[in-house]
Amino acid sequence: METLLLWLFYISTLYAFIPGLISRMFGFRVFRRGKGEHEFALTFDDGPDPVYTPQLLDLLKKYNAKATFFVVGSNAEKNPDIIKRMYDEGHLIGIHNYVHKTNWLMRPGTVKKQILRTDKIIHKITGFNTHYYRPPWGIVNLFDFSRKNDIQIVLWSSMFGDWRYRLGADSLARRMLNKLAPGEIFLLHDCGSTLGANMDAPVHMMMALERVLQAAEEQGLRSIRIDDMIAQSGGAVAGSGSINRSRAAKPVKLSWFKKAVVFLWLLWEKIFHFVFQLKTTNKEDPIFHFRTRTYHGNPVDMRDGSRLEKGDQILELHFDNKKLFEIGSTSKSTVQLAIQMIRAVEKTLPELAQYIIKHPELGEIKALYGVSMINRGPEQFGFTVTDLPQGFFAKSSTAYLKLLMSVIHPAGQQRLKRHSEQLIPKLIVMPINLLLSRFAVSGSHRQITELDNEPTEPALEATISY
Structure with a gap:
């Protein structure tokens, strides 16, 4: 019953609610x-x-x-x-x-x-x-x-x-x-x-x-x-090109109306979190929300040599959409967006490791799991990145994440136009043992100076799981 409710929630959100909000908020398409x-x-x-x-x-x-x-x-x-x-x-x-x-x-x-x-x-x-x-x-x-x-x-x-x-x-x-x-x-x-x-x-x-x-x-x-x-109004007629093709890479400025709609969007997320009892390691400044569930996908070979298989218990990660929106709307470049997101994840993984240690009921969890629109980046933390199986979920995830990326990414539609072939949602998993061994004791001290000096693509595009 829970699985059915979850899928109905996913479908209604992806298919109707979010597109309706974004078309009203930002005039997208x-x-x-x-x-x-x-x-x-x-x-x-x-x-x-x-x-x-x-x-x-x-x-x-x-x-x-x-x-x-x-x-x-x-x-x-x-x-x-x-x-x-x-x-x-x-x-x-x-x-x-x-x-x-x-x-x-x-x-x-x-x-x-x-x-x-x-x-x-x-x-x-x-x-x-x-x-x-x-x-x-x-x-x-x-x-x-x-x-x-x-x-x-x-x-x-x-x-x-x-x-x-x-x-x-x-x-x-x-x-x-x-x-x-x-x-x-x-x-x-x-x-x-x-x-x-x-x-x-x-x-x-x-x-x-x-x-x-x-x-x-x-x-x-x-x-x-x-x-x-x-x-x-400065656009091309349909059939010869789309209107408002470019969007400057600058922070998003919202009118009072758009702020109200964003509020409703985030309220919708809170309802989702309440219905499915999602938890977080930091209620004041959350990065990830998560819940335990049973894995139903194809087998995945993970970084420590173990394999995630159907029936295993997983900790399903959901990036906090409010944090994601704040990062995207205040970043002045793709590099700055990437740096902020990497630092946010870097801060949260040690917290997540400590949370698992303090909650013995999570002892059966085999891996962290999420769906991410990604080029490169999570591997440095120990995640395995693999393709989603072809089907409705993969197609709907692609459409939704591109839509969301066009809103929160500082380069907006320009980013989608230049690198649309790279904006493909991926399955990311990390074995719990690897999480605990890397982040449970001293936390993550991984430096990202190489990213600070990177003039081109961001390491992490977006991490949003469903």
């Missing part, structure tokens, strides 16, 4: 706000609707406003004439899945089929493919991030609850006018048939929108398509 002096963007989800979308197109035409429509494929299939009109009148058409269903409840292959099917429908009607995608409810999963130049995920900076009819046109207009500013991406809906929406809600949306378009005209603002906003 998504476009959610533009730049400009006189432009904002109107985007419409869930349509086309045979009644309301033509009326909306009339309104946009009246004010010479361009918009982006993220269409549901099944609705587009039923209303090809409306899709053709959108295209002919100069609006951008994007994808909102074939059916309005969250990506959290679909396998990666199913999401891909939904996108491709909708794109084929749009191409059949207009003769052109689209590269713009908004997942329903803006919920991304782990594998959405693996779509590189073929798909640009587009979220929003402002939404208003316009799917509720009871909100009313006056209240909706006030909300929209308060957010009317250059660079804003408005999320609106031209169809009320989605679960949770009201069928007649677009009536009030269009009444409010006309007031906004009038105000925009008076203020010298104009609504443009998402691809135009991406281009003027």
